Amino acid sequence: MIFSVTSKRLISYDSSSSDGKLWKQFDAFTRGLIAFPIYVPGTAFYKCMQGRKNVMKILTKMLDERKRASRQDSVDFLDLLLDDLKKEKLLRNEKIALDLLFLLLFAGFETTSSGITAALKFLTDDPKALQELIVIHEALRLSNIAPVMFRKATEDVHINGYTIPKGSKIMIDPSSVHLDSTVYKDPIVFNPWRWKGTVEPVGGASKEFMAFGGEVRLCVGADFAKLQMAIFLHCLVTKYRDLSCNLQQHRRRITKV
Ligand code: HEM
Structure with missing residues (x-):
């Protein structure tokens, strides 16, 4: 779709x-x-x-x-x-x-469809979140759809007593921040309410949330992706409530078997 x-x-x-x-x-x-x-x-x-x-x-x-x-x-x-x-x-x-x-x-396709899949998985497990539907950031934080990003050091960078020499290639792993317990309490728990009352980071990303990258290479499709995901989830809960119930019943049956 x-x-x-x-x-x-x-x-x-x-x-x-x-x-x-x-x-x-x-x-x-x-x-x-x-x-x-x-x-x-x-x-x-x-x-x-x-x-x-x-x-x-x-x-x-x-x-x-x-x-x-x-x-x-x-x-x-x-x-x-x-x-x-x-x-x-x-x-x-x-x-x-x-x-x-x-x-x-x-x-424009692989990322958003994975995001929707992750949101659906977490929603099926959590009917309360399904009622309130405030999931998109939390699903992206936990699923880390873009697992790595690459940068090149344009000058020597001194950080925590280490030096990253000019010219080095850096691989950034967003999950090391998204799943860090000093940043997010119980980081592997799906808890969309942790975002309630928080303000959208200026520019769409922060040191704590980089599902869409950040700075000069912030994902150009971030808002488009969030819009598509929101429309999809809206249609799902307004038009397919029975389907989601059936899914849960189906899962329970499978678990029993
Ligand atoms: C859930 C959906 C999406 C996620 C999680 C995602 C994630 C990301 C991330 C992490 C980056 C930064 C890569 C880096 O810094 O090296 C990025 C860049 C980019 N994304 Fe997305 N993306 C999504 C949807 C989309 C969509 C829908 C489009 C286009 C229609 C798109 C187009 C791009 C492009 C062109 C860049 C490169 C930007 C640049 O280099 O200036 N993305 N995305």
């Missing part, structure tokens, strides 16, 4: 009339993204690389077709990219434009 929404806005992709090929290739890419990098047919990493190659082929074909066809009815992100490519002053070329499309399609 999330892929349909995002891909429609970006490339006018109609997932209801498609054969699901684009999504399947993205799925293959995602599954092997953090796999051991052995590039041999059959491995998760190989399928990941093939997935990326196939998505790029589909996007390139789409871009070529779009260049030939003139579209008046509606404007999507691909049209804007094509307009940009015509401007000579810009450094962007077709390869960069296609990479950007790939990135946005990936970043």
